Amino acid sequence: MGILLGVIADDFTGATDIASILVREGMRTVMSIGVPAATFDVHDADAVVVSLKSRTIPVADAVAQSLDALRWLQTRGAEQIFFKYCSTFDSTAKGNIGPVADALSDALGAAIAVVCPAFPKNGRSVFNGHLFVGRQLLQDSPMKDHPLTPMRRSDLVALMAEQSAHGVGLVPHEVISAGDAAISEAFAAIAATGQRYVVVDAIHDDHLRSIGRAIRGHKLVTGGSALAMGLPANFGISPRTPAETTITSRVPPRTAILAGSCSAATRQQLARAKALWPSRRIDLDAVADKRPVVQEVLSWAKSQPADQPVVIYGSADPAEVEENQAGYGSLQAGAMMEHTLAAIAEGLVADGVGRLLVAGGETSGAVISALKVQGLSIGAEIAPGVPWTTTLSDRPLQVALKSGNFGGPDFFERALDIPA
Known part of the structure; x- marks a missing residue:
């Protein structure tokens, strides 16, 4: 039996981030550092997170590494692929989010993929297609001064369109709040226009769970880690009771x-x-x-x-x-x-x-x-x-x-x- 969900993360902190959410939501999850070797043991994992360091490397290298990760996940039977990037959409003017998403969607034959970096519990929300950090637009937040990926714009539709070779649509908060059926209909309408990506508004966790249900069956998902909270249920998995921690020593390590x-x-x-x-x-x-x-x-x-x-x-x-x-x-x-x-x-x-x-x-x-x-x-x-x-x-x-x-x-x- 193969794994259910394969995650390709563009940095290591983001990989542990999404892995912890999947575990909390009930998925047995294993995380690899880099593309795993053929002998990498996934045990009985439902999900495998492949952590790359591809956020700021040259575009061609980021694409190549991501495709290598995809091929490995496909050999393990992954039914859905999640391309995980930062909740502040960290990228340069050339990418790497758009080019990697294009390469993955081409390889998977994905007609549509959501773009949703929202993480409400950490103050990241998307409203009318614009990314907010707390009460500030991304472009006004401290992220504007990031030494490697300064984010000087907040319009996710425009940001994704600049990086991708494909059209980008928007499903606003009114539709998201209307529920699963309305979201699915909006996705179908955007896909019918030939636009490959759809930015989705998300202001709180209920929005993310509704979006998660609506993307059941999507070959490719892109976004921040919080979007993953709605995915395990699509595979019939529910949160498990956390095991009690056994403390073997009262002396913590150095x-x-x-x-x-x-x-x-x-x-x-x-x-x-x-x-x-x-x-x-x-x-x-x-x-x-x-x-x-x-x-x-x-x-x-x-x-x-x-x-x-x-x-x-x-x-x-x-x-x-x-x-x-x-x-x-x-x-x-x-x-x-x-x-x-x-x-x-x-x-x-x-x-x-x-x-x-x-x-x-x-x-x-x-x-x-x-x-x-x-x-x-x-x-x-x-x-x-x-x-x-x-x-x-x-x-x-x-x-x-x-x-x-x-x-x-x-x-x-x-x-x-x-x-x-």
């Missing part, structure tokens, strides 16, 4: 917090963490000058009390990010920080750290790749979209991968209070 995200949410979380625990900032100029930054940070971490987490970060405010990008180039500045934090993560784990909290999608991807993690099992949810996970390896490591924008100000404190 813990490190690594932050590369420059989002406003992560900077606020860091401000609280630095007031509570030992912290060390990565100096990008020192990295560029090839000083022994990694060795110095690891030596400092070793000297800290083992019963306290250490906080290691490269996060900066928008003005400093702009200055770094001007001096080193936007891609190079980000890559230097990611590689440094990844090397520090390797050293920390070698020194006995058994629990990592990583903030930032690009940083998470770099850390997981450096640690050569092949797969993750999904554990307790810390905040909407952010679960604890455990690496599938001979020496299991507890890992939480947090999108930069996710979580409240006390996220790190909450995480440490929740058994993985």
Whole structure:
């Protein structure tokens, strides 16, 4: 028997995000890091999430990796494919959301696919086709200053049309609120015009569940992770009672917090963490000058009390990010920080750290790749979209991968209070 749902996620934090929602909704879910090997064991999974690091790489590479993931999922019998991207539609002017969606829909022969990044519990909603972050339009939110994917427009129909070779329609909130039948009729009408994509409004979870029921049978679904909450029921799956957590030790593993995200949410979380625990900032100029930054940070971490987490970060405010990008180039500045934090993560784990909290999608991807993690099992949810996970390896490591924008100000404190 094959899997029911195959997910292709464009970054690692987003992959754990959607995996945690599927688990909560009752689907047995396995997550792979990169396209799995032929021997990757899915056990009795209903869903497999393939996590890529394809959000900001060249378009051709993102398309190729996504198609490789699709072919692997098809060999395992996936009945529906979900292309998962960020709830703030993170992309550059050239993509990669539109080109990847085009390639997947062409390969699947999908006549129509929804576009819905909404995640109401995290303040992302779509109204009249425009994406809001809290009460702000996307273009007015802190995402406008994202160092790699600055989002300067909020009109999802226009954004998708610019990136895709196909037409894009809209199903507004009045239709969504009218219920499943009205949504299905609107989809059919848009498909009849030859438009391949349909942006759907969604303001609360009931909207997402209605949309989920209406896309039963769609070959391709695209959107943020919250849209997945309505899909397991289409396969006859309902939420299971969570198993009780068995605590085998009262002594938590040594813990490190690594932050590369420059989002406003992560900077606020860091401000609280630095007031509570030992912290060390990565100096990008020192990295560029090839000083022994990694060795110095690891030596400092070793000297800290083992019963306290250490906080290691490269996060900066928008003005400093702009200055770094001007001096080193936007891609190079980000890559230097990611590689440094990844090397520090390797050293920390070698020194006995058994629990990592990583903030930032690009940083998470770099850390997981450096640690050569092949797969993750999904554990307790810390905040909407952010679960604890455990690496599938001979020496299991507890890992939480947090999108930069996710979580409240006390996220790190909450995480440490929740058994993985």
